[in-house]
Amino acid sequence: MPFQRIESEKLSQSVVHQIEELILRGILRPGERLPSERELSERLGVSRPSLREAVSDLQDRGLLTARAGAGIYVAEVLGSAFSPALIKLFSAHEEAVFDYLDFRRDMEGIAAARAALSATKTDLKVIDTLFTKMEAAHSKRNPADEAELDAQFHLAIIEASHNVIMLHMMRSMFDLLKEGVFFNRAAMFRHRNTRDILLEHHRAINDAIQARDPDAARAAIELHLGFVEEALTQEKKIERNEEIARLRYAHEQER
Incomplete structure (x- = not known):
């Protein structure tokens, strides 16, 4: 997965910015599942609470979505392009x-x-x-x-x-x-x-x-x-x- 370690002082907002950039650039695609919380926090080099805060922010803005028992996914943001x-x-x-x-x-x-x-x-x-x-x-x-x-x-x-x-x-x-x-x-x-x-x-x-x-x-x-x-x-x-x-x-x- 195309994630880079986050410098400790950036924390949750840097996680938000990195995931935003990956979605914007089309690297993370609609419907794609993110790694587990443990794996992703390790890849990014941030604590789980910081990661949860970032994920919550991205969910609130409609970029990520949680599926019960399945994990966190990139939202189907392209689905709204055409009714x-x-x-x-x-x-x-x-x-x-x-x-x-x-x-x-x-x-x-x-x-x-x-x-x-x-x-x-x-x-x-x-x-x-x-x-x-x-x-x-x-x-x-x-x-x-x-x-x-x-x-x-x-x-x-x-x-x-x-x-x-x-x-x-x-x-x-x-x-x-x-x-x-x-x-x-x-x-x-x-x-x-x-x-x-x-x-x-x-x-x-x-x-x-x-x-x-x-x-x-x-x-x-x-x-x-x-x-x-x-x-x-x-x-x-x-x-x-x-x-x-x-x-x-x-x-x-x-x-």
Whole structure:
């Protein structure tokens, strides 16, 4: 766990500040369980009463939550980004899918350009490692694994842009995507030709960021998400055509 020892004179407020920073930077994630009180107090180098005071403060402010018999967790603070009614509305209207992709193209284009300029050496290693995993998953032909790594790759780029507002906003958007609110990510990886194109898109994004070329990184993101939009448009067209064909077939069966 990413905790550092606290100097004795700082005590509970320093614990508060450290946990706040870990949540703000997206290192501690919503729903993640903190270590036990004993373990955490040892890692931070503070007494249990000081730790309890800090935890109580963070709970009062809605950043941590206690689960009976289970421990202390980072609160699901992203859950309030979209109301249940709005999430239901997104899933019921096709136009939300394309507005979502437009939004991602704009935001991720900015994030990729910033990552090309601002990413640390470790950020670049994370992005490159995820792309290597994508290549390995590609050869195994597991759509679910490819889709999950796709999301991790894009989020790693957003993390590497080092903008905490964008990080939390986009994590919230990707959580909805994982839940299938906008479209089924795994469906994008079912066809071999599409899978090959998507992998090459991610290779181009990775190469541009590793080369610290912000213009190429933004262009690669825009090309990639433009392709995703076109693929989804074609998929929905095929679905509509199939629905019409079934109606024709049912009518012929009745004649």
